[in-house]
Amino acid sequence: MxxxxxxxxxxxxxxxxxxxxxxxxxxxxxxxxxxxxxxxxxxxxxxxxxxxxxxxxxxxxxxxxxxxxxxxxxxxxxxxxxxxxxxxxxxxxxxxxxxxxxxxxxxxxxxxxxxxxxxxxxxxxxxxxxxxxxxxxxxxxxxxxxxxxxxxxxxxxxxxxxxxEHDLDMATALSSAGTGFVFLYIEAMIDAGVQMGLNRTQAQELTLHTIAGSVELMLQTHEHPAVLRNKVTSPGGVTAAGLYELEKGGMRTVISNAVLAALSRTQQLGNVS
The missing domain is CATH 3.40.50.720 (NAD(P)-binding Rossmann-like Domain)
Structure with missing residues (x-):
């Protein structure tokens, strides 16, 4: 207080x-x-x-x-x-x-x-x-x-x-701008659900609970995301097929580049002297 x-x-x-x-x-x-x-x-x-x-x-x-x-x-x-x-x-x-x-x-x-x-x-x-x-x-x-x-x-x-203080520039890119990146991913998941035939409410609820549950699981288990990902990826299975497309599309590189672009922009802003 x-x-x-x-x-x-x-x-x-x-x-x-x-x-x-x-x-x-x-x-x-x-x-x-x-x-x-x-x-x-x-x-x-x-x-x-x-x-x-x-x-x-x-x-x-x-x-x-x-x-x-x-x-x-x-x-x-x-x-x-x-x-x-x-x-x-x-x-x-x-x-x-x-x-x-x-x-x-x-x-x-x-x-x-x-x-x-x-x-x-x-x-x-x-x-x-x-x-x-x-x-x-x-x-x-x-x-x-x-x-x-x-x-x-x-x-x-x-x-x-x-x-x-450089940690703050990196935190801006990862944690502050990162919320925008997460929202875009959520939006894309919801749109994919609608394209498959779910109504938008159903697609949104499924997406949000999937993400919230995944985050909570990682928080409670403290396991590396790759370990958890492997647990839900059966050889030749549904998840493996989807992950293949994400990797082929360069998802890791795109995300990394987005964070680095946000860092670069952060460092350009805010000169008050």
């Missing part, structure tokens, strides 16, 4: 709203008026006020005044201009937590002229409390601020701290 700490969100878009929702629904923040959101769109401000009871403003500088924690939840493309606006305006004692893809701790510290910065990379599964967030902190972040970071991120799912 974050007792009486004011939290400012710079950006009230999808991820910002999800984090606000989780902080309030888990009682991590017990008073909605401790949260202030800076959002340029008036309609979004009205939505956030009515849905969550938080305070809103269209002025970033107004939002950070008095805030103990500032959460940067803007698009990488606008980060430089936002950082320039906030440079020197955040309280020196405040903690800045960034969820901006690609923005390094060093560039954030320089761009904001602020010492205590945590860089995080959550994924969309935080919406249901099953997110995965890897984070790294600047040397000026205190133990108390690290604890506050953990409390916030644990409201979203699992959190993993790392001293190697």
């Amino acid at each position: 974050l007792t009486d700490l004011e939290i400012a969100f710079i950006g009230g878009g999808t991820m910002g709203e999800i984090i606000i929702s989780r902080l309030l629904s888990t009682k991590t923040v017990q008073k909605p008026d401790l949260i202030v959101v800076s959002e340029p769109l008036a309609a979004r401000c009205l939505h956030l006020e009515s849905e969550y009871g938080v305070r809103t403003t269209t002025c970033n500088i107004e939002a950070v005044q008095g805030a103990s924690i500032v959460i940067l939840a803007v698009k990488p493309q606008v980060l430089a201009s936002v950082a320039a606006m906030l440079k020197g305006k955040i309280s020196p004692e405040a903690l800045v937590i960034s969820i901006v893809a690609g923005a390094s701790v060093t560039s954030l510290c320089q761009g904001l002229n602020h010492p205590a910065v945590v860089r995080t990379m959550p994924n969309i599964a935080v919406q249901v409390g099953q997110g995965t967030t890897v984070w790294s902190a600047s040397s000026s972040v205190t133990e108390i601020q690290r604890s506050h970071t953990q409390v916030i991120l644990q409201a979203l799912g699992k959190e993993f701290a790392t001293q190697n």
Whole structure:
């Protein structure tokens, strides 16, 4: 629980709203008026006020005044201009937590002229409390601020701290962008089910339960995926026939290339200095 700490969100878009929702629904923040959101769109401000009871403003500088924690939840493309606006305006004692893809701790510290910065990379599964967030902190972040970071991120799912910031670039490609890759695979499986003759509801339920069950089996057994795959692959059988087509189509290479492309793009984004 974050007792009486004011939290400012710079950006009230999808991820910002999800984090606000989780902080309030888990009682991590017990008073909605401790949260202030800076959002340029008036309609979004009205939505956030009515849905969550938080305070809103269209002025970033107004939002950070008095805030103990500032959460940067803007698009990488606008980060430089936002950082320039906030440079020197955040309280020196405040903690800045960034969820901006690609923005390094060093560039954030320089761009904001602020010492205590945590860089995080959550994924969309935080919406249901099953997110995965890897984070790294600047040397000026205190133990108390690290604890506050953990409390916030644990409201979203699992959190993993790392001293190697390059891990965050890789986590962005694998865990954050990876959700999009998984959804595409799910979509393709459902479409295949429909093509075979199942109705879409049946195809979706079968696909989702198949994937959820497979993941749970691996989590509980801790067996290598190749071992589990071999257990369901009989010589000359149904699974073997399907796997042959996946291998022939280069599925492993396509997935690897997708992850590496996401890593490359992550490294291109977020320069705020």
